[in-house]
Amino acid sequence: MKQIGEVVKPWLNRGKRMALAKEFEQIMQHPLLQAYIREHPEIPLSVYKHSVNALKQWLTEKENCQRCPGLDTCPNMMKGHFTKLVDELGYLEFRMQPCRKWKVQQEMFKVQSLIRSYHxxxxxxxxxxxxxxxxxxxxxxxxxxxxxxxxxxxxxxxxxxxxxxxxxxxxxxxxxxxxxxxxxxxxxxxxxxxxxxxxxxxxxxxxxxxxxxxxxxxxxxxxxxxxxxxxxxxxxxxxxxxxxxxxxxxxxxxxxxxxxxxxxxxxxxxxxxxxxxxxxxxxxxxxxxxxxxxxxxxxxxxxxxxxxxxx
Missing domain, CATH: 3.40.50.300 (P-loop containing nucleotide triphosphate hydrolases)
Structure with a gap:
């Protein structure tokens, strides 16, 4: 007689697979990702399937940037930066890119560093x-x-x-x-x-x-x-x-x-x-x-x- 774990485990695995498939389908329907797919028709569906975590991070930061609260309270992984997706050997990985506001701030710091004063x-x-x-x-x-x-x-x-x-x-x-x-x-x-x-x-x-x-x-x-x-x-x-x-x-x-x-x-x-x-x-x-x-x-x-x- 099979132990209960042997009977339940396939159902649990199946349920997990179904949940992941549903999550992947929701991610793929996101308007931001749909726009990215249209811009990169060369990337096959399999690459997206292998890159769910990277896609989630990318979408989160894209949404953060759309409602940007400013550099001081930037919620992204690296303040003043956003993730850029890159196809690497069948996986989508992200690279950090500085945003426009960060570049403006750095340019301002450079300008300020040119001026020094004493009293x-x-x-x-x-x-x-x-x-x-x-x-x-x-x-x-x-x-x-x-x-x-x-x-x-x-x-x-x-x-x-x-x-x-x-x-x-x-x-x-x-x-x-x-x-x-x-x-x-x-x-x-x-x-x-x-x-x-x-x-x-x-x-x-x-x-x-x-x-x-x-x-x-x-x-x-x-x-x-x-x-x-x-x-x-x-x-x-x-x-x-x-x-x-x-x-x-x-x-x-x-x-x-x-x-x-x-x-x-x-x-x-x-x-x-x-x-x-x-x-x-x-x-x-x-x-x-x-x-x-x-x-x-x-x-x-x-x-x-x-x-x-x-x-």
Whole structure:
């Protein structure tokens, strides 16, 4: 006499086969898979039968993409990716493909990585030539800044810019617009508020990352030194930090943009006097040789925009 298991097992297997066949039929009737079948008439039915799990995963992710909740909450196996079916030796396997939103995000990250800043206000970092005020006191400087950026289309500018003028006339905003404009040429930039950078140099020595910070200033495609002349300088900071950075950039023909409340002559005097009050005109002239002959001086004038914003 047969044991009950021997009698029931064939029925269970048959029931399982029927359930799988029904599931396969439902999958094959799915509109998304029907569209795929029409696009790939060369794939035989047997391949689909051998690939039920891959088809289920593919359909799930296709449906997820149709009602995409956004990259942050993407429910797919790999965030920002979808599965692509590939016929491999009689089986449909899936390969992960990045979606359009993921590609846009990665491109945005690349753009953001081209811009670095040190203690620069947000409104300056977001400045653009489209949002600047083209008044008579600034139009010449803005035109020169646009020309500076355009030169990257065929290489790089031979000279940097020296934007100088009274407080609050928008020198930093013009420099910020340069930083955002050269992104289209895939050029990196670093905008540094020089007074804070020089003040924090001592901390960098203790943190053992001074050489890394200085090295980036040396090698970035476009360095923007904001408010030079307002920094507190020791002879060491002047000669070994500022002087070393400018000497390297001069040797490598890397353009530097400066903003300052001082003219070039006034800056030379500022660099000559150390924090102890001693004058070293030779050291100052040496640094100025790396500035004067490699920048276009541009006077920026007009009303104090900071005052108008505070009123």
């Amino acid at each position: 620069i206000p947000k409104d300056v970092l977001e400045s653009s030539f489209e949002t600047l005020d083209y008044d008579m006191g600034r139009i010449h400087a803005i035109d020169a800044a646009i020309d500076f950026c355009n030169q990257f289309a065929n290489g790089k500018p031979k000279k940097g810019l020296y934007l100088y003028g009274p407080f609050g006339v928008g020198k930093s905003r013009i420099a910020g617009a340069i930083m955002n404009e050269i992104i289209q040429y895939k050029k990196s930039s670093y905008m540094v508020y020089l007074p804070d950078f020089m003040r924090d140099i001592s901390d960098s020595i203790h943190e053992n990352n001074l050489s890394e910070k200085v090295d980036f200033l040396k090698k970035v495609d476009v360095l923007i030194l904001d408010d030079i002349g307002a920094e507190y300088l020791t002879p060491w900071k002047r000669d070994e930090i500022l002087g070393a950075v400018l000497h390297y950039r001069y040797a490598e023909r890397l353009p530097t943009v400066f903003t300052s409340n001082m003219s070039l002559d006034q800056l030379e005097e500022h660099l000559a006097y150390s924090s102890k009050g001693n004058a070293d005109w030779m050291k100052a002239k040496r640094i100025m040789e790396r500035i004067r002959h490699y920048v276009i001086p541009l006077a920026v004038n007009g009303p104090n925009r900071r005052e108008s914003l505070s009123n």
